[in-house]
Amino acid sequence: xxxxxxxxxxxxxxxxxxxxxxxxxxxxxxxxxxxxxxxxxxxxxxxxxxxxxxxxxxxxxxxxxxxxxxxxxxxxxxxxxxxxxxxxxxxxxxxxxxxxxxxxxxxxxxxxxxxxxxxxxxxxxxxxxxxxxxxxxxxxxxxxxxxxxxxxxxxxxxxxxxxxxxxxxxxxxxxxxxxxxxxxxxxxxxxxxxxxxxxxxxxxxxxxxxxxxxxxxxxxxxxxxxxxxxxxxxxxxxxxxx
Amino acid sequence: xxxxxxxxxxxxxxxxxxxxxxxxxxxxxxxxxxxxxxxxxxxxxxxxxxxxxxxxxxxxxxxxxxxxxxxxxxxxxxxxxxxxxxxxxxxxxxxxxxxxxxxxxxxxxxxxxxxxxxxxxxxxxxxxxxxxxxxxxxxxxxxxxxxxxxxxxxxxxxxxxxxxxxxxxxxxxxxxxxxxxxxxxxxxxxxxxxxxxxxxxxxxxxxxxxxxxxxxxxxxxxxxxxxxxxxxxxxxxxxxxx
DNA sequence: CCTAAAACGTGATTGAAATCACTTTTTTTC
DNA sequence: GAAAAAAAGTGATTTCAATCACGTTTTAGG
Numbered sequence: 432x433x434x435x436x437x438x439x440x441x442x443x444x445x446x447x448x449x450x451x452x453x454x455x456x457x458x459x460x461x462x463x464x465x466x467x468x469x470x471x472x473x474x475x476x477x478x479x480x481x482x483x484x485x486x487x488x489x490x491x492x493x494x495x496x497x498x499x500x501x502x503x504x505x506x507x508x509x510x511x512x513x514x515x516x517x518x519x520x521x522x523x524x525x526x527x528x529x530x531x532x533x534x535x536x537x538x539x540x541x542x543x544x545x546x547x548x549x550x551x552x553x554x555x556x557x558x559x560x561x562x563x564x565x566x567x568x569x570x571x572x573x574x575x576x577x578x579x580x581x582x583x584x585x586x587x588x589x590x591x592x593x594x595x596x597x598x599x600x601x602x603x604x605x606x607x608x609x610x611x612x613x614x615x616x617x618x619x620x621x622x623x624x625x626x627x628x629x630x631x632x633x634x635x636x637x638x639x640x641x642x643x644x645x646x647x648x649x650x651x652x653x654x655x656x657x658x659x660x661x662x663x664x665x666x667x668x669x670x671x672x673x
Numbered sequence: 674x675x676x677x678x679x680x681x682x683x684x685x686x687x688x689x690x691x692x693x694x695x696x697x698x699x700x701x702x703x704x705x706x707x708x709x710x711x712x713x714x715x716x717x718x719x720x721x722x723x724x725x726x727x728x729x730x731x732x733x734x735x736x737x738x739x740x741x742x743x744x745x746x747x748x749x750x751x752x753x754x755x756x757x758x759x760x761x762x763x764x765x766x767x768x769x770x771x772x773x774x775x776x777x778x779x780x781x782x783x784x785x786x787x788x789x790x791x792x793x794x795x796x797x798x799x800x801x802x803x804x805x806x807x808x809x810x811x812x813x814x815x816x817x818x819x820x821x822x823x824x825x826x827x828x829x830x831x832x833x834x835x836x837x838x839x840x841x842x843x844x845x846x847x848x849x850x851x852x853x854x855x856x857x858x859x860x861x862x863x864x865x866x867x868x869x870x871x872x873x874x875x876x877x878x879x880x881x882x883x884x885x886x887x888x889x890x891x892x893x894x895x896x897x898x899x900x901x902x903x904x905x906x907x908x909x910x911x912x913x914x915x
Numbered sequence: 916c917c918t919a920a921a922a923c924g925t926g927a928t929t930g931a932a933a934t935c936a937c938t939t940t941t942t943t944t945c
Numbered sequence: 946g947a948a949a950a951a952a953a954g955t956g957a958t959t960t961c962a963a964t965c966a967c968g969t970t971t972t973a974g975g
Contacts (some may be wrong), residue, residue: 530816590749930964931962932960937955
């Protein structure tokens with residue numbers, strides 16, 4: 432029941448400066464500056480499973496997640512998908528493509544009912560000039576992305592199935608995890624198929640390996656969508672040694 | 674027999690401003706500014722196979738390649754390596770870690786005899802303030818990196834062997850390729866093992882698939898280290914459809 | 916130029932995860 | 946709350962690339 436970053440009460444179209452300034456990326460804008468760009472700002476709701484955009488579309492807006500989660504993925508030739516990133520509240524995407532005037536490189540699909548604020552390219556260009564801290568924030572996000580995707584490469588390229596699944600679980604902590612007395616609770620909004628797709632393995636293999644991890648006492652299940660990581664150290668070990 | 678970017682004749686230690694200003698990244702510096710940072714500048718030669726740095730080391734310098742090639746890789750648990758990037762003349766690395774005061778995330782090994790100019794962190798911090806175009810160049814490099822590594826993910830995650838090898842060849846064009854009448858000539862300074870490691874497959878599999886591509890007429894060999902891509906379109910097709 | 920070492924090619928074999936096929940469970944929706 | 950649809954679990958089977966093993970070629974170095 433947490434509040435949306437874009438201030439639900441007054442904001443259906445996100446046209447008020449007190450609204451967009453509550454978004455971390457835009458928090459340094461003055462009231463004037465915020466008003467200046469307010470015309471290019473839109474708020475959009477998407478239901479679980481819906482596309483925000485598709486690969487190949489023109490990159491003409493910046494997307495900022497106010498609530499919910501979004502996966503960015505590349506469709507594969509064989510009809511499967513490779514998830515590249517899972518993004519949460521406060522994350523933004525589309526910016527890098529905007530700056531390079533490129534086409535969008537992936538599909539964006541909501542994992543939950545999601546609220547996004549979008550900003551038109553020309554307004555984005557404006558505020559980047561107005562507020563130098565935004566460039567910095569975009570740069571930091573770029574660095575974060577590089578680390579995430581390099582991490583993904585490590586996961587995909589290891590030959591050890593244990594390491595793939597352990598690595599996935601650890602990756603999911605950031606994004607789905609909360610500390611609980613028993614360890615770390617993952618409240619997932621992705622299914623086994625998607626977990627497999629993020630780790631580069633088949634759904635069935637994911638199921639089986641998770642079950643083994645449970646038998647080892649590393650994790651435990653609450654239903655299927657909640658996983659408690661009980662032995663974080665054990666999982667981290669699986670990443671280091673064969 | 675091309676000239677080094679850092680101006681061989683006058684430069685053994687790269688301490689002269691006419692030298693470092695010939696490096697694209699630093700080309701916008703004034704003579705004064707260049708002189709200011711000259712103390713933090715060093716030139717270094719590494720032979721093929723030698724390490725420039727190792728994963729886990731403190732990130733305290735920026736590396737700019739003047740001539741030669743460098744691979745950045747992550748050692749895997751099973752003793753193998755996963756190549757993340759192959760960088761050439763004009764590319765720089767270590768900068769992102771510098772800015773985030775991080776540890777270096779990979780090993781850097783010279784693929785050929787390589788000349789690098791390095792810049793100490795504190796001098797780098799100085800010039801980033803002096804010359805705003807440098808920030809921009811670093812940002813562009815970051816974007817380039819993201820694209821490269823996302824591309825790598827696509828290669829690793831496809832189930833099609835054809836697509837992996839075709840994708841690798843296309844990736845190698847940028848970096849090793851030159852246009853010739855018959856198509857694109859790749860003059861490789863990596864061996865089959867490394868090609869495999871970059872594509873996420875075994876050496877033997879790489880050999881066999883390249884041979885098949887030759888039989889198909891897509892490529893032809895001149896010795897083992899030179900490959901002519903004759904049917905670029907055919908390779909591109911392999912990436913798109915199963 | 917010769918020798919040793921590294922890189923490469925290639926057939927045979929193996930193995931681990933993908934796939935298939937089906938049941939059970941969970942979730943959605945009407 | 947029942948029916949339908951989606952997701953998940955699980956055993957059996959297949960498949961395709963990894964591995965093994967070894968001969969050959971190329972490269973490096975004294």
